[in-house]
Amino acid sequence: MPTPPVGAAHRMVETLSQYGVPYVFGVPGATIDAVHGALAVGGPELVMCRHEQNAAVMAAAVGLLTGTPGAVLATSGAGTTNLMTALLTATTEQYPMIAVCGAMTRRGRFERTQRSMDAIAALRLVTTYTCEVHDPDNVPEAIANAVRAAVTPPRGAAAVVIPDDVAGALTAATVVQPHRHPSPGPAPAECIHRAAQIIRAAQQPVLLVGLRGADPEACAAVRELIRVTGLPVVETSQAAGIVPRTLEEQYAGRIGLFRNQPGDVVVTHADVLITVGYDPVEYDPGLWNTDPARAIVHIDALPAEIGSHYQPALELRGDVAATVGELSGELSGLAISNRTRAALAEQRAALACIEEEARAVPATAVGLNPAAVILKIAENVEDDATVVSDTGSHIYMARHLRGHEPRRILVSNGMQAQGVALPRAMTAALLRPGTQVVSVSGDGGFLSSAPEIETATRLGLHATHVIMRDNAYDMVAFQEHRKFGRASGVRSGDYNIALYAGAFGARGIRTETMDAFESELRWSLDPGRLCDPGITIIDVPVDYAQSTELFAQLHDSNLR
Structure with missing residues (x-):
């Protein structure tokens, strides 16, 4: 039986709901009023904000805190350009979010008139994925592909531009059903075994955990690796909190801002560094890797970005949680040297001293x-x-x-x-x-x-x-x-x-x-x-x- 036609804006809202988007943040405007009308009927909760940039920051925060994108809704012209800083921030810091941007009608698309602009060209500079919908039947697939792009590492902002007349048109297209990304599984077993050999032969191995190591499943796996190995752990700012209180004695500090802080000292003295979910945008390797020849084991879903200061001896590319889980099995019972324990204790004392001096x-x-x-x-x-x-x-x-x-x-x-x-x-x-x-x-x-x-x-x-x-x-x-x-x-x-x-x-x-x-x-x-x-x-x-x-x-x- 044919699907009865509905407004394209309604189908957009239904697709967002189907993909689990919980909130749409935005500021109202004439070229997106059809979407506002659809949200009044059902779908994600609409939160009216006072400025588009703040609305986009809130949408990105949904992605940061849940892994599921939030959405922001902006009108054409200044409404869209007001999103730019927040979209760039989400893409740089890798928070999944969706931006739905209104546009002038298709007929006036290339006319020089009020609020007309090449939104696609502007948005491509600050997003991982951008498309413009020219046919109301393409609305569900545009939203589906935007969501998939936003949550695929490296995550970030994805944008869909929808002209006013497309949003208000009827469509018989059905909602594109969510498709789970197949897990890549762990890195190859022989690579994991080789990594374990490198770590076991090290005198001062250290874990450096980055943003993708703080994802829920990856964090659980990292915590187990810390528990079974006793390895010292340094975290980036975006991985803050990956070491629980029960493993506090293995925490060596945070890196990313300062020179010669306890975490920096631990990283500098490591002869083998195991990076988990680390991204160069968090802390440029040129700032922390004083010895480019030192052995680095790179664990991530993404390939390493090779540079003069980041040249891994071994890459374990695969699902972070699965790879770390397999590595834990290979390293169970790892004996940490007295030298490593002493170095860790010294820098933990330095951390405590920094806090006491600040309080005083x-x-x-x-x-x-x-x-x-x-x-x-x-x-x-x-x-x-x-x-x-x-x-x-x-x-x-x-x-x-x-x-x-x-x-x-x-x-x-x-x-x-x-x-x-x-x-x-x-x-x-x-x-x-x-x-x-x-x-x-x-x-x-x-x-x-x-x-x-x-x-x-x-x-x-x-x-x-x-x-x-x-x-x-x-x-x-x-x-x-x-x-x-x-x-x-x-x-x-x-x-x-x-x-x-x-x-x-x-x-x-x-x-x-x-x-x-x-x-x-x-x-x-x-x-x-x-x-x-x-x-x-x-x-x-x-x-x-x-x-x-x-x-x-x-x-x-x-x-x-």
């Missing part, structure tokens, strides 16, 4: 030590809390916030776009109700996405945002002082957070002392309040002058 730095007349603020957050959140960092504050989060569960400490270290913390935290509050959700930014980063407080209040979310205030772009000021001996164009004005937050229905508090900050933080994170609607914004003054020595240890690539 007193407040000044300007404000609190930002590292101490982050450590205070760490003391007051549970292991299942989601803590999100904006750019700038990510320096302190990456250095001081430990985390023991994957995808709970969210640090942007790809594009490092300003203003991502609040919208990502809102997504975490949507997906993880009843748990602690904290985002951290500077006063500038906060204002980049602050209008979404209204969105969070309207949705009835519970989350806490911490503003580390200095009324300046101090990361930039530091660079300018290094280069020119003075700073220029970095000072900004103050604002009243109580009045600002209150205008959007949130609770804003400015604190001046660490005791006052901790009191407000504990109040907002109280387990008895987590299921109640409420956004709390805690404004705390900080003094970055105390961090000049720390900034001097940053790699130049992390200064912006």
